[in-house]
Amino acid sequence: MAEPRVAIAYDCLFPIDAGGGERVYRRMAELFSERGSAVDYVTRRGRDAGPDAGFDVVGVWSGDIADASGTRKMSSAVGFALAVFRHFVRHRREHDLVVVAALPVLNVFAVRFALLGTRTVVATDWLEIWTWRKWRAYSGALVGTVAFVLQSLGVHVGRIQTVNSGFTRDRLLRYRRRADPIVLGLVDLVGEGTDAAGESATPPFALFVGRHIPDKRLEALPPALAAARLAVPGLAAVVAGSGPETDAARRAAEAAGVADVVRFAGRVPDDELERLMGDAAVLVNPSAREGFGLVVAEAASHGTPSVVVAGEDNAAAELVVDGENGYVAASVAPDVLGAAIVRAVEGGEPLRRSTAAWFSRERLTRSLTGSVAELVERWRAVSSR
Template sequence: MAEPRVAIAYDCFFPINSGGGERVYRRIAELLTERGSPVDYVTRSQWDGPAPEARFSVVPVWHGAIYNSEGTRTPVSAVKFALALFRHFRAQRANYDVVIVSALPVLNVFAVQLALAGSKTFVVSDWLEVWGWRQWRAYSGALMGTVASLLQFVAIRLGNLHTVNSHFTGSRIRGYRRGAAPVTLGLIDLVGAAPDVTTKRGEEPYLIFVGRHIADKQLIDLLPALREARTHIHNLRLVIVGSGPETVAVAARSTELGLDDVVTLAGRVSDDELHTLLAGARALVNPSRREGFGLVVAEAAAVATPSVVVAGPDNAAAELVHNGVNGFVASSVRPRDLAEAMVKVVTAGEPLRRSTQAWFEQERTAGGLSRSIDQILQAYRSARTS
C-alpha cells in the first residue's frame, strides 16, 4: 500500500510559535515526509512573503491574531480559522487520505469533519488537553465556557482515532467516549540528546523557570516559595525565561518581596542561551497548574537538570517527574510545599542529576514519536482494509 497523503491542521507553526503543540505537529510532518508521504501543514499565515522553509508543504489558509492581551485564545479567531479550515478541506476533500487535526481549539474538529463528511479520509483528532466543565468556565466565562465544554463533549465522539500527549488525557477521552483507544504520543524524543551534557554545576545555585507568563503557569506563586527556600539555601537565585501578560505583575511581586537582587527576568532568549541556562541550573521549576505534556521537563532532563512540578488534576507534567529520580513533585504551590520540593532538589545534588540523565536516555529510546506514527498508520490501514 502506498504511503498516505496527509494533512496536519493547526493554527500555530514552529519555530514562529515555540510551544509544545506546534513542535509536535512539525515533527510529525517531518517524520511522515521521511516515510514518503506527501504532507500539507494547514495553518494560519504569520509572515510576510513566502511561507517558512520546511521539508513539507506549508499551506496558510487564514491570517490573524489568536490571543487577546491576557494571552487567552479569542472565540472570534477560533471561528474564523475553523471556517478557513472548512473551505480548504471542502475544496481538497479528494486529495488527502489522512488528516490530523488539533482539537485546540475544538472548532477545528467540527470544521474538518463537516468538510470531509462522506469521504473516505481517515480523521485523527489530537487532544493536547481535555478540560472539565469548571475549567472551561474559569477560562472562558460562564456562557462561552459552557458552550466550549459541550462542543468538546461532542467533538470527542467524532473522528476515526484520537491521539493524546499523556495517559491522563487518554483516560479522560475514554471517560467521554467508551471504547475509545487513543494513541499516546511518545514525545520525549522531540528533545535531542545534548552532546556536551554534564552533571557538574557552578558554585552559585540557581533555579530556572521557562514558559509564557500567564496565570495558568502560576509563576507569581514561585516567588514567595523562593523566599522560603532561601531560608535554607541562602544564596539560591532564580532565572525567569519568557514573557507574557503577567510579566509586569511578576516584576512587581519580586520587588514587593525584596527579591530583585536574586531574581533575573531574562525575557525571551536564543536557543543557545536557553541551553546554557538550563545546563547550569540546579533545577527547572515549573509550578504550572495545567500542562498538556510538559516538554520543558524533558528539555531540562536532556542536560541532566531535574525538575520541580506541582501536582494537579490538569498537569500532565507531573506524570513525567518521579520523586528522587528526575526531580520532585510538590503537593501544592503554597510557599512551604513548593519550597520544600525546591530545597530537596537542590540538596540532592549530583546523584539526582545523574539519575535524571539516565531517566532521559531511557525514556528517549523506549518510546518515541516514530513508534506513535506507526500506530496511527496501522489504524489507518486497518480501517482501509476492513
C-alpha cells in the first residue's frame, strides 16, 4: 500500500509560532514527507514553512488566537474551526489521513463533520487533557464547563488517538476506556545532543526557558533562588523568554533580594540559547502545566539536569528521574524548590554525565520517527477493515 496523503490541522506553525506543540506538528509533517507522503499543513494565514520544508502550508484563517495574558480566545477557536470545516468540505476526498490537534477541541469536530461519508481516517492528537477544575480555572465557570464537556465528547472522535505522554494517555483512558492511543516519542525533536556532557559555567547559574505566562510560575524562581543561595552563595539565574508575567517575575526578584543576580535575557537567538543550555548548572522549570516538557530534553541533550515540580497537570515530571537527570520538587515553596536546585547543582559532573546518558538512551526509545511509522501502520490496519 502506498504512503497516505496526509493533512495536519493546527493553528500554529513552528518557527513562526514558538512552543512544544508547534515543533511536534512541524516535525511530524516533515517525517511524513520524508516517507513519501504528500502533506498539507492546514493552519492560519501568513505562515511559511520555508522553501525546503517538503510539505505545503495551507492558510485558512487570519487572526490572533490568544489574548494579552496568553489565554486562548473562544472567538478565535470558533473562527479557526469554521475555516477548517469549510476547507475539508471543499477537499474532502484529497487525503487518506488527517491528523488534527485537539487544542482547541473544536478542530476535532470540524474535521470529523467535514469528512463524514469519506474513507479518510481521522487521528486526533491530544497535547493535554484537562480536568473540569482546570478548565474552570483557565476559562471561567461557563466557558470552562462547556470546554470540558466538548473535550469529553471529543475523545470519542477519530479512529486513531495520539498523546504526548503516558500521563495524558491515562487521562484519555478515563473517558474512552477501550482506546489504544499512541504515545508519541518526542525526545529526538531536540537533535542528537553532545557526545559528552561539558562542564557548567563558573560561577554556576540556573536557567529558565519558556513563555512568561501564569502556568509557567516563573515568579516562583526568585524566592527559590534566594533559598538555594544559602547553600550555594554564588548561584545566579538567567531567564530566557518573555510574556505577560515578566514584570511580576522582576518584582519577585526584587522582593526576594536577588534582583542583582537574576538576568532577564528576553527572547534569545538559537545559538545563544544553545550556549545557555550547555553552560547552565541546572534548568529550572517550575511550571504547573506541561503536555510533555520538551525543554527538559533540550537541557539533557547538553548534559544539563532539570528541576521540575510535581503536579496533576505536569507531564514534564515523567521525564525526570531523581538523581539521574535532575530532581522533581514536591512544590514551588521556596525551601522545597530551592533544595531541589541545590541537589542538582551539587550533583556536579557525575549528574551531568548521567543526564547525558539518559538523553542518549531516551532519544532512541522515545522517537517521533518511530511514532510516525507506528501511526502509518495503524492507518493501514484501520483502512483495510
